[in-house]
Amino acid sequence: MLALRLIVFILLTCGACGFSRPFFYLFNHCNPPEKLVGKFCATLLDNDVNDDGIVDAREIAIDTLPYNYDEDLCVTDLWEVVSWWTCRYGYSEEYGRYMYRFFDVNGDGRATADDFGAFNMTSPDFLMMQYTRFKNVYCSDPKNRVSPVDKLQCDEVDKLKPEDIKCP
Template sequence: MLRLAAFAILFCGTFDAASVPCNPPDMLLGKFCAAVKDNDVNDDGRVDGTDMGTDLLNYNFDDDPCIVEEWEVVSRWTCRYGYSKEYGAFMYKQFDVNQNGRVTAGDFVTLNFTNADFLMAQYTRFKNAYCGDPKNRQSPVDKIQCDEVDKLKTADIKCT
């Protein structure tokens, strides 16, 4: 964890997340695969707490790398992945694993998925937990993306 903290300090001193252009994947499967790529930071085939803690640096739009605010998650999920603002707010609540009202790297310390399981979690969460609630199908972006996820089959969920 100390190495992660040192990396965060060095990285944040030279990285401006707000300067990253928005260029999200067009299709949902591309969004799911981008999340896997972004979150397997060390490219070892697993997404774990250290990877997630490092990826949180990409959410630092206010020069506070220790706490991620809701607007930062919404900004990242709309810009990087092309989801709705509503889904970004939904994800903020998911990120606050310990439910203390703050998102930090500590929320992810016990996370440990294979990339295939992490990919499937992206699909399942969006399809069931988010689009499964009719109130989450109201924004124009959500209408399109929830219709798209309804057409996907589990066998379709793979990155090439």
């Protein structure tokens, strides 16, 4: 009987792929913004590290440090990006996978500092890029509106206009 209880506890706690989402959120202090504008602003906040109004490759490299779940600071894996984008920002797992292509620019399956190159963008442009990429690229593909999270967020972004995208 004790063995059965232990097995049920392990399955409920760990699931098939590591920790289940509620436990992952609990242990990693996930508290994503509820609205998309908040998600876009959180991304800007995390990437303009020195708050100088410019997002550059060095700051993006600094931003990826919290993505480190496996103690390898030199490589950011797909699962780490998915975990961070679902936990920190509250996007779907599908969007996290989609975003990984921007981390692994050269497509070698390993996101490293070499992938960021010479990135340099003003904060307002970076913020608008978040909105445009989500609305015009990601949500414009009907297959990206299947998951409940994506459907809800894509419906929300459809109602937003560029002038709505402002951070406090």
